[in-house]
Amino acid sequence: MRSEVRWRLCWENELHLADHVELSDFFRKTYGPTGAFNGKLFEGGRSWARARPEFRAIGYDSRGVAAHMGLLRRFIKVGEVDLLVAELGLYGVRPDLEGLGISHSFRVVYPVLQQLGVPFAFGTVRHALRNHVERFCRDGLATMVSGVRVRSTHPDVYLDLPPTRVEDVLVVVMPIARPMNEWPTGTIIDRNGPEL
Template sequence: MCSQMRWRLCWENELELADHVELAKFFRATYGPTGAFNAKPFEGSRSWAGARPELRLIGYDVDGIAAHLGLLRRFIKVDGIDLPVAELGLYGIRTDLERLGISHSIRAMLPTLQDLAVPFAFGTVRPELQRHIRRFGRYGPVTVFPHVRVRSTLQEPRLDKPPTRIDDALVVVLPIGRSMSDWPSGSMIDRNGPEL
């Protein structure tokens, strides 16, 4: 996949309307098989689900968009301790390439994370992706924390729901500018915004 993949790293304001339309179609096709509700945020030309990324890594091959990984710098709180991170999310890979893994996208993003000089990259994944994430550990230091509660705000306030939700997720941390020993221990992370 890597030799046939062309990677495009772009800031959010560099995307044209045609890019958003193509990405929205890609996400509907990628997330739709996991449930119609998961594809719903990508109706029309909307190419993000929760928080909007500031940087995107988009992989292309001869068939168009093959992979996507979003990045958003933010402060999170780990059991009340403020921590700057680059949140990684909005991951997708075209269904015909799924067995090639998330690790290719993260490895392609590593130089950018180092250039941004963030102490850690942080993300959350569904338990079903645990094997894929652990495989990435062969290429670099990655720590997966199970049984961590992550509080996020809803993207839009609603009268029928509380303004935040708490998920039990697998938390993935990559040390970038600091050592993993500097990551605070804790069982609750406040994302201070919607999930990427």
């Protein structure tokens, strides 16, 4: 049985305080089980973790927020190539809906990406989500790029940490205005900012 989900596509400045509070609660419940610190990022009505999205796709059902994906346009550097992308992140599905196929509803973001005119959408996920991401890639909507590490800045300055971190994560690329064979090669992607 699938949950009936309606989607709200909105720019960040269209959200009200009540929206942030509701999303904050959703993220604490969704990310909290993956590690105590992950849930803490969303305390106090904060509805973003590191970089703040500029656009959101929010799925609602009769119980409230059911799913979420954020989007932020930015330039990244893949190897030696500067590249405009729409970074996708802040992905979440309410735990009681996992496995019901709701993640495929994120296709609602695709027309927005086309309107923005970005050549590619780009995102990263933990290796634990590999099986989930492979489902997206089977139908050709996205491609997992292997052998690439991602360098990001910390969202804040910490005196006991270097300003950047390099992660071994799964890189997912969606061709939007350019074909996948035009994605640059390289073994490191520089976000030049914090992850979404």
